[in-house]
Amino acid sequence: MDKVLFREEQKFSQRWLWMLLIPVTLISTLPFIYCIFLQVVVGKHCGNHSGSISDLVVVLSLVMVLMSGIIWLVAKMKLIVEISEECIRYRYPPIIRKWKLVGKSEIESFKVRKYNPITEYGGWGIKGSRRNKALNATGNIGLQLYLTDGRKILFGTQKKQAIESAIKKMMQAQ
Structure with missing residues (x-):
């Protein structure tokens, strides 16, 4: 492999994301826990249509597995970008596990720019369409x-000068 000119790893570090995920997890599981408590400990039915305890436990388990999966995914996701003399390599594990390549010959032009992740791409992550894609984790x-x-x-970056210098070197390399 040729010389790496730039490497950056970014994780989701937005506090608001975690401040959203934790309450959503609680809000989605607490009603089931409360209904199970009412039926098992107090001996009352929960709501107008009482379900069996086993039904409540199954639904609670599914919700907990789903929310745990989402939390795990967000905690493990990271954008990795490398610029070498010949190409840009990127991956976004655990979603994009294998390296994807953009060869120097495929790049017509480039610029390092400020952008609005929400209005231009719908947020952070792997966003956009096949023709206009953004891969980012934080920042603008x-x-x-x-x-x-x-x-x-x-590609989102927290290292504006370093990525700009590396892409210029890559494009000028013979």
Whole structure:
């Protein structure tokens, strides 16, 4: 493999995301826990249509598995971008586990720019369409690539000067 000019790993570090996930988890599980408590300990039915305890436990288990999966996914996701003399390599585990490559010959032009993740792409993560994609985890600065086939890819970065220097070196390398 050729020399790596730039490498960056970004994780989801937004406090608001965790401040949203934890209450949503509680809000989605507490009603089931309360109904199970009412039926098992107090001996009363919960609501107008009382379900069996086993039904409540099954639904509670499914909700907990789903919420645990979402929390695990957000905790494990990270954007990894490398720029070498020949290409840009990226992955976004655990969603994109294998390296994806953008060869130097595929890049028509580029610019490091400020962008609005919410209004331009619908937020952070792997966003957009096949023709106009963004991969980001935090912030609002990115390396915008304009490819020869008309596609656009934006990589979010927290290292504006370093990524700009690396892409210039890559594009100038013989």
